[in-house]
Amino acid sequence: MKRVIQVRINGEERELVVEPYRSLLDTLRNEAALTGTKKGCDVGDCGACTVILDGNPVNACLVLAVEVAGRSVETIEGLQHAPDQVHALQDNFMRCGAAQCGFCTPGILMMGKSLLDHNPNPSTDEIRFALAGNICRCTGYTKIIEAISQTACAHKEEVQ
Numbered sequence: 170m171k172r173v174i175q176v177r178i179n180g181e182e183r184e185l186v187v188e189p190y191r192s193l194l195d196t197l198r199n200e201a202a203l204t205g206t207k208k209g210c211d212v213g214d215c216g217a218c219t220v221i222l223d224g225n226p227v228n229a230c231l232v233l234a235v236e237v238a239g240r241s242v243e244t245i246e247g248l249q250h251a252p253d254q255v256h257a258l259q260d261n262f263m264r265c266g267a268a269q270c271g272f273c274t275p276g277i278l279m280m281g282k283s284l285l286d287h288n289p290n291p292s293t294d295e296i297r298f299a300l301a302g303n304i305c306r307c308t309g310y311t312k313i314i315e316a317i318s319q320t321a322c323a324h325k326e327e328v329q
Contacts, residue, residue, distance in 0.1 A: 174238035178203070179247025187234040194218045194229035197244060205245035205275050209304075216303030219276035220244050226283040228302070245275035248282060257323060258282055261316040269307030277303045281317045290321055 171186050178201060185200045194211070197203045197220070209217030211230045218229040221243035248256045258281050261267070268274045277300065284291055284299040291299070296317050300310065 172235055172238075174235060176237050176239070177241040179242070179244060185234065189233070189235050191234045192230050193220070193222075193227075193232040193234050193237055193242070196234035197229060197242070200234075203244050203246050207272055207275055209272070209276075214304070215273070215276075216280065216300075217273050217276045219279045219303065221279055221283050221286075224283075224286065226280050243279070243282075245279060248278060256282070258285070258317070258320045261319045261323075262313075265312045265316040265319065267308070267312040267316040269305070273303060273305045273307075277305065277313060281313075281320070284317065285321055291317070293318065 171188055173184060173186050176183055176185060178197075183201060185196060187196050187200060194206060194208055197206050198208065206220055206229055207217040208230065209215035213228040213231040216228065219226050220229045221227075222232065222237065223240050248259060250256070258278055262274065262278065280299055280303050284296065288295060293314060296314050297310070300313065305313065
């Protein structure tokens with residue numbers, strides 16, 4: 170039996186009709202028409218579906234949509250607040266050449282954002298640890314780590 174849930178997605182209150190067995194990932198992609206979150210393995214191993222739920226990164230394929238009722242979800246579509254202004258993390262990914270095919274990139278960007286939200290000045294080891302659940306088949310992660318580090322350094326300079 171379908172349920173109606175209220176959820177804040179990228180700062181906007183949404184009402185979605187969902188099946189109780191449906192994942193947050195499938196609901197975002199199909200009911201909310203937010204296709205930036207990718208379906209990779211669908212079992213929580215690859216991190217391509219990483220979104221931020223109430224301030225913490227989760228694999229959207231492992232969360233039931235009914236569990237997010239009354240909660241806040243951030244997806245890759247919400248990372249860029251204005252059409253002509255990319256998030257600093259996105260900008261550094263482009264500058265560093267951190268994306269290859271791009272399939273894993275939305276999940277990695279959301280994990281990077283969550284890391285920087287919780288730890289604005291992470292060490293290289295902290296970045297590596299945070300990305301441990303995000304698989305990229307194209308890169309050696311060096312440029313990804315560099316992009317996250319540069320974003321942290323730029324933020325640190327802005328604060329000083």
